Amino acid sequence: MAMVSSRLVFLVSICILVSQAIAQPDFLDHFCSDDKGNYTSNSTYKANLNQVLSSLSSNTEIDYGFYKFSYGQSPDKVYSLGLCRGDAKPDICRSCLNNATNLLPLLCPNQKEAIGWYDYCMLRYSLRNIFGIMEDTPAYDMGNTSNLSGNLDQFNQDLGTLLNSKRVQAAAGGSLRKFAEGNATAPNNQTLYSLVQCTPDLSDKDCSECLAQAFGYIPGCCGAKQGGRVNTPSCYFRFEVYLFYDAKADNASSPSLSPPPPLVPYVSPPPLNNTAAAKGKESNKSQTVIIVVPIISFVVLIIISFCIYLRVRKPREKPQSESMDEIGRVESLQLGFGTIKVATDDFSDANKLGRGGFGVVYKGKLFDGQVIAVKRLSKNSRQGDLEFKNEVLLVAKLQHRNLVRLLGFCLEGIERLLIYEFVPNGSLDHFIFDPIKRAQLDWGRRYKIIIGIARGLLYLHEDSRLRIIHRDLKASNILLDFEMNPKISDFGTARLFELDQSVGNTIRIVGTYGYMSPEYAMHGQFSVKSDVFSFGVLVLEIISGRKNNSFCSGENIKNLLSYAWKNWKQGIISNLIDPTLKAGSTTEIMRCIHIGLLCVQQNVANRPTIASVILMLDRYTITLPIPLEPAFLMNSGTESNIRLQWENDTRVIESNQSKSNFVKASINEVSITELSPR
Template sequence: MAMVSSRFVFLVSICILVSQAIAQPDFLYSFCLDDKGNYTSNSTYKTNLKQVLSSLSSNTEIDYGFYNFSYGKSPDKVYSLGLCRGDAKPDICRSCLNNATNLLPLLCPNQKEAIGWYDYCMLRYSFRDIFGIMEDSPSFYMWNPFNVSANYDQFSQDLRTLLDSQRGQAAKGGSLRKFAAGNATAPNFQTLYSLVQCTPDLSAQDCSDCLAGAMGYIPKCCDGKRGGRVIRPSCNFRFEVYHFYANASSPSLSPVPSVSPPASNNTPAAKGKESNKSRTVIVVVPIISFVVLIIISFCIYLRVRKPREKPQSESVDEISSVESLQLGFGTIKAATDDFSDANKLGEGGFGVVYKGKLSDGQVIAVKRLSKNSSQGDLEFKNEVLLLAKLQHRYLVRLLGFCLEGIERLLIYEFVPNGSLDNFIFDPIKCVQLDWARRYKIIGGIARGLLYLHEESRLRIIHRDLKASNILLDFEMNPKISDFGMARLFELDQSEGSTSKIVGTYGYMALEYAMHGQFSVKSDVFSFGVLVLEIISGRKNSSFQSGENIEDLLSYAWKNWKQGIVSNLVDPTLKAGLTTEIMRCIHIGLLCVQENVVDRPTMASVVLMLNSYSITLPIPSKPTFFMNSGTESNICLQLEHDSRVTESNPQSSSVKASINEVSITELSPR
């Protein structure tokens, strides 16, 4: 009993230290990367970790704020990296790193790889070589709680110009420091302050790319906000409308990690009339810490007294969570008037879609899946739970499901304006989509894909992005739908392959159509085709062009090379032809380049769409799918909407539906 009590006191003491450290005002966030491996308390790895952290925190010779040490021999060698904010004085830098080296091993007591951020420094360590390698995850972002009062578009443009300028300055920095800070005039006589920074072991190009990707998060994290920051392992930036760097005091921000929920989401402190909020935060944080401490201590005590039980399988927890999404078959049957033809919205490759109305008045879209599925109930529920966690303003939202006998139903939000192809390819309806709306649709699709590829807790490759799978809501905002052919990637997986080609010819990248190789760049290719269709109002299928029959990509490339891209623009937009349209054509051609490496990521696309200060590279020749006599042709010569599914590998024309949605094939490769 005495041994148990002493162990309990020791563990409670550790909890107190951790609680106090986390409560420090300049602590931001930490990640313990469990999937990278663990070490034991008496292992060589832990000994090496102590040695390398001690060397880092005790070094007084370095005064430029960047520390990189390694110690030991493989496989127990430890690499550590410390980076202080470029404006931090040496004493503040060393104090911050000392706190970090004490706190991070306590927060991550047995993980071989961890990373933690304070306001003035970052510390990370790993069993693998992390020096000179650009990494963009794990990451998180923070925002100022107050909105830009007026002239939002001008504020955003001024911010982009300032950050782009600083990105170039930081990238040109030497091996000791890659940092830039400064200010610019913003609307309403405000001054906009910002700083950007990379770890100085990066190349100039890697630094620039890292910051460009981070800035692509601005529309998601800080849209319309007076301040915000995005923090990645290899780079970070921050902006405010007050002077926050050079050791100036600043209000706290609300962190949101891109891979796991934040530990807290406190209302940010502010100045002036909002001083009461500041006092509230100061009072609440110790109370929360105390309550958390009591709970942790009690759990530790129970764990010490009682032998550890074998954990239940994760699927049990998932099923208990997913039950809250389940609706009765009778409820859906009544909502759709017994699946009457009058409520039928359309039919896709995986079932029929019906419009329904629940008893509370909510209008829904119900996908009644085909009854020949061999999927089990457990797998169906697990996939529904994963789909439900994909929540984004530019994705069609899953509301629930029904599983009863052989019936499998998916319930989605109803999107009233139908699919994009019903507008852009219709000679009458297309006039409803002026350039402002089309540009908004392009940007929304780009942000939705960026979320699937990089920002969600999963990495999803859609594999069937096309105009009929983009739905439009009341305000003509786009929503990506139909995940029936999507693939789930591991977070560190970059590409996959399959012998079963699925999707729609005309939107498929060459490497996928010919060899079954798919990646995020496959979706980028489809996005590029979609952009050109939105601008031109033409399908990417064979059409008469003068004396030739060619596809849209061939036609776009030919006109681009001849400098007459105005021929590509929908005639209804001619009156509003702007440099913005020309830039989007340029971006579309970059996305459909034949070489996978040459295509941009969606993070870069979002950045290019939102920043005119970025110089776009010259695109190379795209893949031509129709027989137009060019060297890069592959002669598929199929109809535009010839769709191939894994259950039906033969091409077949599929009628697009208003809410063509289906369950995701979430099988990691």
């Protein structure tokens, strides 16, 4: 009983500490990474973490607001960064960091990597070296609750000019501080204030790029708002129509910025002596004890119950009928049909970019000059409504340089429109499978595309606040921007996983034949390794310039995977390389082919995770495993278990092992989707 009581008291103490800290006005948000490993309370990593956080919070010599400490030996070495807002005075800075060093380990009690954002400071720690490395995810964004009135276009133009000028100024800062603040005149005689800051261990280029990426969040979080902010691990910015920072800390006329209240440690109250109270000379004392004891017990019971509830509760699955209500919560992204109609010149054929599995994509231009891509979903498609809900609810929460950014949507009558950033160079398949255009992609660009796709997948699988399985990764769903950087698009078939979920099952299998993993195509099992399989096919296509299903039976080769394997076994893998790649690192190309073959292994366990793939691509010191025979070879023995037939222009794959499962797979690489959005 005593042990239970002590644990309950400890749990209550933790709850009170956390509630006190989170209730402070300058606390914003935090992020705990479950994918970078966990530690126990008595581990070496925990001891090193305590040491490095103690060094950070107790340091009184640093007065420029940037703290960088590490402690311990690998693999338990801890790296920590603390950054205070550039206008914060030393006492405000230290008070904020002291609060953060107390609170963050409570919010992330076992995770080896975490980040916490406050109004006046940022704290992060990790088991990996984070010094001098630009990272723009995860991100925290928040818009002002007040909407703008008046000339929105002029406001956006003034804001962009101000932020970009401050970005240049901050990036030019030194190794102690990269910070800039300033103001500009806005419409309606308003003054627009902004500040931007990077961790000063970044290079000028990385600081500028980090802020540019952060500015890209504005349409999603702060469009048509009087203010907003975006915080990332390496940089942040904020803007408002009122003065929110200390323009001159040594000027008495400047606004007074009071330091946030310190985190008060919880101290258990002394035990009440009921006997003494009952014998007190004043009867009101006895009454006080009699009344207070039940009240305290009741309050403690409520707190304990609430803490236990928070600890054991499971997220409640939202019924399908709530999907449209959720869309209403992102009203800031909603655009009127008339606006899009004007932007696309009434959806004219001249603006048509292409046709997908659910409708036509048009190029458009908003009244503020921004070029957009508009996906107009088919009016007669039942799947179109489902895809619409899926993409809006999922993609609106995803922000990464290698993902196509959703700018808005339109839900009006029977119209379903998705508005994306315009990516000028179109899709990857228009280059690598075109005998003329493929020459524009030298090996350097193809390698950059492979790396970018891998990083986009890593964000979906591990680094975003959600865990997303794309399920339809292919060349036509990779778009290329001005600099030929890849952006993963088309999330209509994507599925959301719980962070601790590893495998999902479905009886409605969707996607594109030739990119599907065998366990998904035949049994409806999908996971992050399903996307890895598709990535492997894509890598081999990028290197060879040939589609996976472009081989005819006359060649005695059924697909690109079997062709690659045949040449791998015979030691003539150079036959797989696109002849237009006249110059390039042969060693690098061969390594990418090796990695591609590892990704398309029949056995799920033999495929690497996308995080491992990125390590293999970045570090040549890592020895690669020897690949086994890839999946879907027609002479591998699986042919006897699979019956192929044509049915209404759809290839149906039926496995003798699972008669209830079937696959709808496109014959022209247009995705067919049967959605079960979560």
